[in-house]
Amino acid sequence: MKRLKANLISVNIGQPQPLVGLGKTVITSINKTSVDGEIFLSKLNLEGDEQADKKNHGGLDKAVCAYPYEHYPFWEQELGNKLPLGAFGENLTLKGLEENNVHIGDVFQWGQAVIQVSQPRIPCHKLAKRLGNEDTPQCVIDKSYTGFYFRVLKEGTVSVTTPLHFLKRCTDYSVSFVNNNFHHDRYNEKVIEELLAVEELAASWRSMLRGHLEKILEKQ
Template sequence: MQEVAAIEIKNLAIGLPEMMEYGDGKKMKTAIRKKTVNKVFLSKESFHGDGVADLKHHGGPDRAVCIYPYEHYALWEKEFGKPLPTSAFGENVTATKLTEDEVYIGDIYRLGETVIQVTQGRVPCHTIDRNLEGTPLLKAMVRTGFTGFMCRVLKEGFVTADSKLELLEQHPQEVSVLYTNQVFFHEPKNIEGIRRILAVAELADEWRDKFETRLDKLLASR
């Protein structure tokens, strides 16, 4: 089990949808450009003052909190040769020692006054590239599985920039975010992998539906 004291919040951010210009004068409504805050209330739905523009693909109780590993920033900055802004991936919490290979679906963490639970990997979209002026991070995130992850809120409360983030309960089935990303993005016909993921009761409903649909089609085609 990881050292609790080693986890550190590097940035806490929220943001509501606003018009963003990108490319050659194009515009879109998005909440990816989040602003750093010192204190914010986290409800079952989201951080207060936080929101999404695309309700079909983002938001909801299973995706109330987005966390991205701080360690990946150095990797991407080196790969693409440019500095990245804070909350570059639209995450609410940028934290150390929470990479996808060591975080399991169903893990429970204390975040300030709140308690949160990991539900799924984050599904990156083209908005990330548009926000970062065409830097092709979308494909790189999918290739590596370094997507960050989403959480539901088990207990509401305030979170501050200097809050403690600590592991309360590690899920016994040990299905990592990185593993679910690998199967989701790169192994669409991995029946045993899909079954292993579906065995985790705490998996986000949307991902459960997608994996169940995929499994049904695979079994039907046998």
């Protein structure tokens, strides 16, 4: 396996605030601000970052959201404007880690902290409102430009100047592979059974996949 190399472009945090988009107002933390200094990464989030909707965002398996900087040129052309770093509500804007080369369970050292890829991100209506285009979430899914989440295995101080060092790979399943099964091949019984056995995949995702499997079995 080629050793993964990741460059941090920006570390972004945000607090709940009103967002007006597509004619509606929602309370969200999707608007992030870049931070340069050292901050503490806990099991739940980066210092200064907070989720507005704790039912669908945040938690142990979604402590840190990452998005590949490599996707920004596509979206800038698609949306017709220059995007600020953190435009997708991500905590980490990074280069070198994309959905097709990052696997569920990949472990990285980041400063004093140790983090592990836990699941793909599922885009929601707030991303559409943030970017002013109602088609963006579906396009994210179609392109598999979802980004992904980290859980925190070890808390500690981190910063944008502290690189991510790849430590180990735990599974054979890339983020893109999981995306494809969930969004486009969700009734593939064999693949679902394989993913259900992946302990490193977030519990919420395994629960959703178990629901898909139950629907398959009901039709048999």
